[in-house]
Amino acid sequence: MKAAIVTIGDEILIGQIVDTNSAFIAKALDDIGFQIVEMISISDTEKAISETMNRYQNQVDLVVMTGGLGPTKDDVTKKTFCSYFNDVLISDSEVLKHVTALIEDFYKRKITQMNIDQALVPSKATVLFNKVGTAPGMLMKHEQTFFVSLPGVPYEMKYLVSEVLIPYLEQSFEPSYNIHQTLITHGVGESLLAERIADWENDLPSYVHLAYLPSPRMVKLRLSISGKDKVFLEDAIREQVEKLLPLIKDCLIGLNENETIFKVVSDLLKENNLTIACAESCTGGQIAKLLNEIPGASAYFQGGVVAYATQSKIDVLGVSENTINKNSVVSEQVALEMALGAKRLFKSDLAIATTGNAGPSKGDSDVEVGTVCLALVSKFGEKTFTFNFGQPREKVIDSAVNKAFEIIREEIIKNNS
Amino acid sequence: MKAAIVTIGDEILIGQIVDTNSAFIAKALDDIGFQIVEMISISDTEKAISETMNRYQNQVDLVVMTGGLGPTKDDVTKKTFCSYFNDVLISDSEVLKHVTALIEDFYKRKITQMNIDQALVPSKATVLFNKVGTAPGMLMKHEQTFFVSLPGVPYEMKYLVSEVLIPYLEQSFEPSYNIHQTLITHGVGESLLAERIADWENDLPSYVHLAYLPSPRMVKLRLSISGKDKVFLEDAIREQVEKLLPLIKDCLIGLNENETIFKVVSDLLKENNLTIACAESCTGGQIAKLLNEIPGASAYFQGGVVAYATQSKIDVLGVSENTINKNSVVSEQVALEMALGAKRLFKSDLAIATTGNAGPSKGDSDVEVGTVCLALVSKFGEKTFTFNFGQPREKVIDSAVNKAFEIIREEIIKNNS
Numbered sequence: 001m002k003a004a005i006v007t008i009g010d011e012i013l014i015g016q017i018v019d020t021n022s023a024f025i026a027k028a029l030d031d032i033g034f035q036i037v038e039m040i041s042i043s044d045t046e047k048a049i050s051e052t053m054n055r056y057q058n059q060v061d062l063v064v065m066t067g068g069l070g071p072t073k074d075d076v077t078k079k080t081f082c083s084y085f086n087d088v089l090i091s092d093s094e095v096l097k098h099v100t101a102l103i104e105d106f107y108k109r110k111i112t113q114m115n116i117d118q119a120l121v122p123s124k125a126t127v128l129f130n131k132v133g134t135a136p137g138m139l140m141k142h143e144q145t146f147f148v149s150l151p152g153v154p155y156e157m158k159y160l161v162s163e164v165l166i167p168y169l170e171q172s173f174e175p176s177y178n179i180h181q182t183l184i185t186h187g188v189g190e191s192l193l194a195e196r197i198a199d200w201e202n203d204l205p206s207y208v209h210l211a212y213l214p215s216p217r218m219v220k221l222r223l224s225i226s227g228k229d230k231v232f233l234e235d236a237i238r239e240q241v242e243k244l245l246p247l248i249k250d251c252l253i254g255l256n257e258n259e260t261i262f263k264v265v266s267d268l269l270k271e272n273n274l275t276i277a278c279a280e281s282c283t284g285g286q287i288a289k290l291l292n293e294i295p296g297a298s299a300y301f302q303g304g305v306v307a308y309a310t311q312s313k314i315d316v317l318g319v320s321e322n323t324i325n326k327n328s329v330v331s332e333q334v335a336l337e338m339a340l341g342a343k344r345l346f347k348s349d350l351a352i353a354t355t356g357n358a359g360p361s362k363g364d365s366d367v368e369v370g371t372v373c374l375a376l377v378s379k380f381g382e383k384t385f386t387f388n389f390g391q392p393r394e395k396v397i398d399s400a401v402n403k404a405f406e407i408i409r410e411e412i413i414k415n416n417s
Numbered sequence: 418m419k420a421a422i423v424t425i426g427d428e429i430l431i432g433q434i435v436d437t438n439s440a441f442i443a444k445a446l447d448d449i450g451f452q453i454v455e456m457i458s459i460s461d462t463e464k465a466i467s468e469t470m471n472r473y474q475n476q477v478d479l480v481v482m483t484g485g486l487g488p489t490k491d492d493v494t495k496k497t498f499c500s501y502f503n504d505v506l507i508s509d510s511e512v513l514k515h516v517t518a519l520i521e522d523f524y525k526r527k528i529t530q531m532n533i534d535q536a537l538v539p540s541k542a543t544v545l546f547n548k549v550g551t552a553p554g555m556l557m558k559h560e561q562t563f564f565v566s567l568p569g570v571p572y573e574m575k576y577l578v579s580e581v582l583i584p585y586l587e588q589s590f591e592p593s594y595n596i597h598q599t600l601i602t603h604g605v606g607e608s609l610l611a612e613r614i615a616d617w618e619n620d621l622p623s624y625v626h627l628a629y630l631p632s633p634r635m636v637k638l639r640l641s642i643s644g645k646d647k648v649f650l651e652d653a654i655r656e657q658v659e660k661l662l663p664l665i666k667d668c669l670i671g672l673n674e675n676e677t678i679f680k681v682v683s684d685l686l687k688e689n690n691l692t693i694a695c696a697e698s699c700t701g702g703q704i705a706k707l708l709n710e711i712p713g714a715s716a717y718f719q720g721g722v723v724a725y726a727t728q729s730k731i732d733v734l735g736v737s738e739n740t741i742n743k744n745s746v747v748s749e750q751v752a753l754e755m756a757l758g759a760k761r762l763f764k765s766d767l768a769i770a771t772t773g774n775a776g777p778s779k780g781d782s783d784v785e786v787g788t789v790c791l792a793l794v795s796k797f798g799e800k801t802f803t804f805n806f807g808q809p810r811e812k813v814i815d816s817a818v819n820k821a822f823e824i825i826r827e828e829i830i831k832n833n834s
Contacts, residue, residue: 011630011639013453014597015444018437022458027432036430037465039458041439044628048454071608072629073618107606114608132809153631155811180431189524191488191531201490211461212489213428214570222428284709285702288723292701303729305722306705312720316762345733392549394572 001176002060003034006052008067008077009152012041021066021157028161032169033176034062035226044068049080058144062169064161067152069135071114078120078138081149085140087122092136095119095127099134128164132156137164146172176226179233181241183221184259185251186406190214193221197247200240208240216389216398217406218261221248253409261405262290268412269300269350274378276408277346278304279317279338281329282356282372286401302346307338313355317341330355330365332384335375343377350378350411352404358396372400376407380415383407418593419477420451423469425484425494426569429458438483438574445578449586450593451479452643461485466497475561479586481578484569486552488531495537495555498566502557504539509553512536512544516551545581549573554581563589593643596650598658600638601676602668603823607631610638614664617657625657633806633815634823635678638665670826678822679707685829686717686767691795693825694763695721696734696755698746699773699789703818719763724755730772734758747772747782749801752792760794767795767828769821775813789817793824797832800824 005022012019022039029036037060042048044067056063068077082089096119103111118134121127128137128148133156138149148165150157185193190212194201201210207227213220223240225233245252254264269276278287288304291297305316310329313319319337327333338353356372357365370391375384385407389399422439429436439456446453454477459465461484473480485494499506513536520528535551538544545554545565550573555566565582567574602610607629611618618627624644630637640657642650662669671681686693695704705721708714722733727746730736736754744750752770760768773789774782787808792801802824806816 010626010628010641012440013443013456014447014595014641015440015442015453016597016599016630016639018435018440019456020435023429023432023435025432026430030431036432037460039430039436041456043454070629070631072611074626074628109609112608112612114611155809159809178431180433182433191529192526194489194531195529209427209491211427211491212487213433214487222433224427224431285705285721285723289702289706292723292725298725301725303723303725303733304702306702306709306720308709308715308718308720312763315764316720346729347732392572392576394575395549 001034001062001173002037003029003062003064004037004056004060005039006063006065007039007041007152008044008049008065009041010043013043021152021154024154024158025064025066025161028166029062029064030178032166033173033178033226035178044074044076046076046080049077050084053084053147056145057142060145061173062146062148064148064150064165066150066157069149069151071118071134077149081138081140081147082122085122085124085142087124089120090123091116091119092121092127094129095121095136098129098131102134128160128168130156130160132159139165139168174228176228177230177233178224178226179237181223181237181255182259183223183241183244183248183252184254184261185219185221185248186217186253186261186402188219188251190219193219193248193251197244200243200247204240205236208236216395217402261402261409263294265405265408265412266291266294266297266300268409270296272412272416274350274412275300275302275348276350276352277302277342277348278351279342279353280304280306281308281313281338281354282358283354283397283401283404284308286397287352287354287404290401290405302348305342305345313338318344328365328367330357330367330371330373332373332375332386335373336377336382336384339375339377339382350376350408352376352408354400354404356396356400358393358400359391360393370396372396372403374400374404374407376411378411378415380411383411418451418479418590419454420446420479420481421454421473421477422456423480423482424456424458424569425461425466425482426458427460430460438569438571441571441575442481442483442578445583446479446481447595449583450590450595450643452595461491461493463493463497466494467501470501470564473562474559477562478590479563479565481565481567481582483567483574486566486568488535488551494566498555498557498564499539502539502541502559504541504557506537507540508533508536509538509544511546512538512553515546515548519551545577545585547573547577549576556582556585591645593645594647594650595641595643596654598640598654598672599676600640600658600661600665600669601671601678602636602638602665603634603670603678603819605636605668607636610636610665610668614661617660617664621657622653625653633812634819678819678826680711682822682825682829683708683711683714683717685826687713689829689833691767691829692717692719692765693767693769694719694759694765695768696759696770697721697723698725698730698755698771699775700771700814700818700821701725703814704769704771704821707818707822719765722759722762730755735761745782745784747774747784747788747790749790749792749803752790753794753799753801756792756794756799767793767825769793769825771817771821773813773817775810775817776808777810787813789813789820791817791821791824793828795828795832797828800828
């Protein structure tokens with residue numbers, strides 16, 4: 001079961017937007033056993049679209065295309081899709097009814113010819129009904145390949161993939177499985193980790209694939225296996241994980257495929273009925289955002305303050321001016337007072353604070369570029385830390401955010417086990 | 418000058434990560450006149466890499482590949498790259514010196530064989546020296562095509578593209594130009610906008626390409642033109658922009674290629690010496706993040722509170738319990754008290770607040786899903802608003818954030834012109 005994913009639009013090719021649709025579709029297809037052989041972004045011209053359809057015709061079982069289904073002239077996917085199959089466009093009465101209702105009832109204006117034309121679909125296509133927008137998805141089987149065309153607006157695409165396309169594909173293809181097991185490690189670099197597990201890696205059977213995914217402070221190890229016999233696949237992965245675990249016990253933070261240290265911390269907070277707040281300077285809201293975006297965040301996340309300006313640290317968080325003058329605004333003492341301020345303001349069990357200079361140039365403080373101070377306060381005590389995360393800016397911020405979550409995790413585990 | 422961008426890694430094909438490298442490279446190449454014909458993501462196997470190199474050989478002038486250059490076994494790009502050109506790997510003494518220094522001085526540990534091997538490069542390659550990491554970039558010209566291989570770690574790739582590759586390409590290729598002019602409109606839907614400008618669009622010369630890029634509350638119109646004669650290209654675009662402007666005057670918010678309503682608001686705040694703070698509930702830190710991430714934010718952004726829990730609205734922002742009980746936590750009155758609280762806490766000139774129910778289910782309030790209340794307070798007065806942005810959740814949050822910036826923009830323009 002091979003698949004290709006095609007995104008259509010010059011805005012992608014000139015770098016005006018990042019294509020996030022492909023990853024969403026890939027994940028959904030991988031989950032039901034497809035092997036994605038290529039993802040490609042192409043221009044919104046009839047030539048590029050039909051050449052790409054041709055290239056994948058009979059080479060893969062499924063081609064999922066997104067984009068180019070809008071009502072305006074620059075969107076040529078529907079026309080090209082239709083002529084590729086030598087079909088004609090007809091108006092779908094269900095779609096027309098839906099578009100009319102959406103425009104007239106929700107947007108409260110009269111329907112126009114462009115809106116009416118959105119209900120046109122190739123006569124032989126299976127319509128993938130789009131409840132959350134005006135452009136329907138379309139599916140056509142041609143020789144050995146299913147071709148699917150979906151709108152590019154992310155929330156419309158997501159709805160159609162999850163609610164309409166995946167259930168359809170599950171009925172149309174024999175079950176197949178991709179099993180991935182990701183092991184997330186923090187604090188040990190990629191090459192050191194590789195040397196540590198070299199013997200195990202050399203003994204891996206050829207049908208188990210290992211990948212290293214490094215990012216600041218973290219390496220994900222992903223074991224993958226594909227096939228039809230789910231029990232065999234799961235056993236094969238489990239056997240390898242059991243051998244690997246003792247080798248990485250000290251730096252392992254989680255085992256769930258989509259686990260992150262953010263999710264781990266979120267789960268620990270929930271399990272232990274702890275609440276948290278944050279006070280951020282150099283991480284500028286990233287910690288709050290990460291604490292906040294996990295479903296169920298309201299159970300533990302009390303809130304956060306982004307105290308960007310030095311004056312805000314004094315006014316909002318109650319950091320003493322004297323502490324700043326004596327120690328510099330980037331100091332463990334200031335981080336500590338920020339954390340205490342957040343804990344007091346939000347009445348939380350824990351509070352984490354960051355203050356640093358992410359660079360590229362020196363800011364309000366004259367500490368070295370890359371320096372970050374962190375503080376964690378809780379009923380178990382107060383802790384402060386100083387690190388230098390080097391450069392560039394992006395790496396400093398990522399490292400500081402990750403380190404903050406490592407600190408929170410260790411504190412909760414140490415005091416609750 | 419045609420180019421293709423190739424990203425290598427199964428983590429992309431299974432949807433484990435979103436490929437953001439391609440957009441960065443595309444933008445950089447587009448800026449110096451390249452036409453990106455395709456972006457493709459492929460598996461990290463020798464077969465997929467060499468087939469893809471073959472496919473683009475002599476079809477494009479430049480192929481930029483990222484990923485698969487790490488020290489571990491799953492990274493096969495360097496080996497494949499080298500054997501594609503029938504070359505051999507040799508150790509580069511400059512790179513080895515740099516890797517040794519980085520490991521021994523910065524990470525304070527002994528260098529290993531894996532680190533030493535990172536200094537291997539094909540003997541005929543031009544080395545793109547990587548100051549911010551251990552894996553060097555490589556460049557080889559083969560027949561009509563330049564092939565470039567870069568590490569996939571985003572900040573390393575960005576450094577190499579901006580500081581090393583682009584200057585090299587500017588010297589190696591004759592100057593060519595892609596001129597884009599983006600006009601950003603807010604508040605008028607795509608099909609209504611298209612009908613309004615239909616006559617102008619029909620009269621566009623064939624060498625000027627128009628694209629519509631819709632997202633919640635916003636449509637970007639992008640005019641593009643490519644060629645060698647910069648003066649002609651710029652004149653042709655300017656002529657069309659001048660004809661288009663009067664047709665969209667009421668909904669236009671900006672003309673800079675990379676302008677966003679966030680950048681527009683940031684500029685307005687700076688020009689008028691105004692400071693701002695925010696208090697967010699349903700937008701969960703998005704407004705703070707957007708205010709914060711524009712360079713120079715410290716000139717106007719005083720800080721923000723993410724008051725997720727109802728109790729935090731009371732404790733931190735000083736919203737009265739009585740107001741919440743009388744009006745519901747999602748109400749204009751609560752939004753107003755949140756904004757007043759943020760303005761007082763951060764001593765800012767303006768403060769914006771959001772409270773709403775983004776769905777999918779009803780939360781602390783029983784207002785309809787999709788309802789968002791906003792408030793803006795400033796020395797010019799207090800304003801409150803209620804909207805229903807429908808569903809799904811993502812669209813509600815995007816719409817609320819955009820609407821918040823529209824409100825700030827209008828308020829500043831009205832009172833400072």
